Amino acid sequence: MVHKNAERRLTGPRRRLAVAGGTAVLLALSACGGSVGGGGDTAAADQEPLKIGFLAPITGPAAPEGIAMQQGFDLAIEDINADGGVFGQPVEVVFIDDQADPATATQAAQRMVQQEQVDYIFGTITDDTTIAAANVAAQAGVPMSQAIATALDFCSPHFWPFGETPTQLLTDLVPQMVEQFGPNVALVGNDYVFPRTYHEVARQLVEEAGGTVVAEEYSPLGTSDWQPVITKLADSDPDWILSAVVGGDAVSFVKQADQFGLLEGRGLTGVSVDQQFYPALGELLDGRTQTVRYGDQVQTEANAAFVEAYQEAYDTQAPISGVAGNAYVGMRFIAEAFERAGSKDADAVSEQMGRLEYEGLTGTVRFDATDHVIEAPMFLTTIDGGAYTVEEELGVVPDEQTKDCA
Amino acid sequence: MDSLVSFVLSTANLFGFYALLALGLGLVFGQLGVVNVAHGDLVMVGAYVMYALTPVPFPLRVLLAVLLAVVLGLAAEWAILRRLYSRGMLATLLAMWGLGIVLRQLAEAIFGATPRSVEAPIEGSTVVLGTPFPTYRLVVTGVSLAVVVLALLVVYRTSLGLKLRASIANRDMAAVLGIPPRLMIAGTFAVGTLLAVLAGALQSPTLGLTPGMGVAFLAPAFFAVLVGRLGSLTGPIVGAFVVALLSSLLRRYLTETVAELLFFAALVVLIAARPAGLSWRLPSWSTRTRNVA
Structure with missing residues (x-):
């Protein structure tokens, strides 16, 4: 098949x-x-x-x-x-x-x-x-x-x-979001290696930018009901949300967050606003900021x-x-x-x-x-009617790692 | 108070969804002896019908999804299951597994793997005892529970329901008494399909649609059927309530991953301890007709 x-x-x-x-x-x-x-x-x-x-x-x-x-x-x-x-x-x-x-x-x-x-x-x-x-x-x-x-x-x-790498994706995005929406950040993601590392990097960058992580929640891949997570996030009253929820879950999460009023007046960025989710989420993503390497x-x-x-x-x-x-x-x-x-x-x-x-x-x-x-060069984009419009060319974002693979 | 209200409402919402799923799964298992592992994929079918027919008004779309479900159920029973009953449960289970794969691949061939979504027909929130809650979820909860109650009334209070229960209890004897077994079997599978597709159609505005979305719904529905007494038709609904309440409680107080772990562990323990399902004292109006049957 x-x-x-x-x-x-x-x-x-x-x-x-x-x-x-x-x-x-x-x-x-x-x-x-x-x-x-x-x-x-x-x-x-x-x-x-x-x-x-x-x-x-x-x-x-x-x-x-x-x-x-x-x-x-x-x-x-x-x-x-x-x-x-x-x-x-x-x-x-x-x-x-x-x-x-x-x-x-x-x-x-x-x-x-x-x-x-x-x-x-x-x-x-x-x-x-x-x-x-x-x-x-x-x-x-x-x-x-x-x-x-x-x-x-x-x-x-x-x-x-x-x-x-998470560092390349987040280095410019996090300070930008803190400046635009405020210091209180909620982290949410699926429960596997990438979202956890992504958020580990984010937490450091948030603190460097003078912000605070007010909530951090993970849910297994394949979660369709996000209401308990959304309640916990709402209780922490963040200024913006960094979401590493992926796949079909990303659509469920963002839709339900909107239906429960979590997105009202709050910022949202992260992997969940990537290009592949635009067809399903449409206007819920318009006006939001995202870093990309390919656009x-x-x-x-x-x-x-x-x-x-x-x-x-x-x-x-x-x-x-x-x-x-x-x-x-x-x-x-x-x-x-x-x-x-x-x-x-x-x-x-x-x-x-x-x-x-x-x-x-x-x-x-x-x-x-x-x-x-x-x-490779990265780009800061604003989502506008399905176009991830380049706002700023970030150039190569350095990610100094100490490993020696050679 | 605030959080208690939202807890009760969201548990009720989950219960309505799981009850529709478990009732369909339980009916098919009771009447046909088929473990329908494609049940979750039927939820996916319901959701994608809602997506595909977007220009059609919402209630009409739900109706079309239900009609399609009846056709799909009858066709699947006629084309796939009919020949396999005599080969035992494993044959039908594998056939349903295959059907699930076909449905997923079909959805992917038609709609692609990019996640899709369905607009809710009712936007905004309603304040319930001082707590705002999405209006659409309230409506869906009401509709789901109403369908479940209606289904129970049909099963326990009508002559059709009596025939259904008779056929489940002893098909040969029922056939001797003039209850057509083919009709009961095909009809039950169509109703089971209908309930799953309806659940998917109703929940679609809250979900991200992907061809594989249905797989996640099979486990809770399956556990709901197992928790209730096998073969009983109120069992899956009681089971759905236990599953919804347990899931909501655990997820409210624990981190998601721990909650999921404990959720499945608790259900496994429950089923291991009470393999015949939980025994509940049934209301007298239901046991009365049972005795007649």
């Missing part, structure tokens, strides 16, 4: 995309300027095609994010192949749905490295499944990347996460072409979610690293991953070669 579904996505309207995709590639290339090119021809010509293992939870509680990532990833593969592939051959993809379940992700990753013998693993969404897959990949010496905002503390010479309103030539290709491929006018943009840029980045390495050797590729400066859709993307933290 799932596989059938995935195939359907790759064909159908996608065929018509060939021309638009080609244009996008040309535009992307011209925008990339000097950073692209070179490399490639040093490769031995007898290479097998590059094989990427793609893990995404397109069913289960993280499906909205999983499918968005898949859409960005598919477009990247299409554009890479339209552009001649890697080592002069089309890139092959092995896709497995991990259902946001660590056990499934482990099995899937094992199958990818043992049976399919992939050269690189891309995915997945929730941090626990990513760690599960990353452990398998690290043991097998296969390099891996993920693409969504992450609080992973995982470190390996071959692990290159494209997701935004469809960021004005670059490459992004304009990507937005057009994306909207046509998936027949949508909804805001394109950050993880889709990250996945697109991430996969193109990886393909470029392989070209430059000139081989599929993990060490050679990882060396290039740490060295490459790639002109992505919204600015230059690179990794810190020591701590593997991604460095």
Whole structure:
């Protein structure tokens, strides 16, 4: 069922995309300027095609994010192949749905490295499944990347996460919210690693900005009735709410918070106001502030072409979610690293991953070669009728981590 | 006082929702011997019907959802379950599991995985004993509980209900007495489906709609059925009340994760200690007709 579904996505309207995709590639290339090119021809010509293992939870509680990532990833593969592939051959993809379940992700990753013998693993969404897959990949010496905002503390010479770190997302957002709404902050989220780390970082930034955390509540993934949480939050009378509630829960939480009057005169930001929730929450999000790394309103030539290709491929006018943009840029980045390495050797590729400066859709993307933290410009946006309008270019937000992954 | 009122109202709201779910699940289990693991996905169907038909006025949409539920229930019973009863509970459970997956994938193919939402037909709050509470929730609570009462009246006070109970108690004997078993079975499954879809349609304005949303509702409904006496039709409703009250109480005083842990632990203990379900002294008007049956 799932596989059938995935195939359907790759064909159908996608065929018509060939021309638009080609244009996008040309535009992307011209925008990339000097950073692209070179490399490639040093490769031995007898290479097998590059094989990427793609893990995404397109069913289960993280499906909205999983499918968005898949859409960005598919477009990247299409554009890479339209552009001649890697080592002069089309890139092959092995896709497995991990259902946001660590056990499934482990099995899937094992199958990818043992049976399919992939050269690189891309995915997945929730941090626990990513760690599960990353452990398998690290043991097998296969390099891996993920693409969504992450609080992973995982470190390996071959692990290159494209997701935004909590520090990058919150450093500018928190002081802005304290200034705009006031010092009293309520933190709410689903109960797993990312929201807790996100809020740990937030708490520090709130205190640095002279604010106070007046409530902190977590509810398991898949919670539909948020009334008890909303009552607790309302009792603490915050000036604004930082929400790391994700998936369908985010919509339930924000809708119910509105119905119980919690949002009246209060600020709301965090992961719950991300682009993928706009179609459901609409005007409840208008006027609110959010930091993004990828946004469809960021004005670059490459992004304009990507937005057009994306909207046509998936027949949508909804805001394109950050993880889709990250996945697109991430996969193109990886393909470029392989070209430059000139081989599929993990060490050679990882060396290039740490060295490459790639002109992505919204600015230059690179990794810190020591701590593997991604460095790319961030944007402060205001949500206005579905457009995440850029208010301020924040540049690269530093996130100094002490780990040494190399 | 303030928080007590809002506690009572939100518990009643949850009870109304769970009672509709548990009644449908209990009916299907009692009459068909089928553990309907697609029950939660039927809630999802109800919610997505409300989303898909957004331009239609709200009450009419609920009616359309209910009609669709009857068609869906009859079709599923006819196409899937009919041949499987003789193969035992595992076969029907797996078939329903499959149906659930099909419904989720169908919803995803049609609507995508991006969360959706449904506008509430009534905005704003009503002040109840000095406490503001969302008006729509009050209305839904009333409607849900009214449907439950109506269903109980039909089951215990009409000849149709008598036939239903007779058929549950001993289908062969009931058939000998002229109660058509096929009709009772198909009808019960359609009603069970209807109740789940109705619950989903009514709650849709308070929920984030995703194809997988229904999975979360199966566990509380299932526990509600287990807590009540199996095969009894008031049982699931009593069970729903226990589940709603327990969940509200725990979540009010504890952190969410601890509350959920204790909630499931308490229910497991309860069921382990009383595997036949809690025994309640039933009102005499219900036991009277039972004896006749």
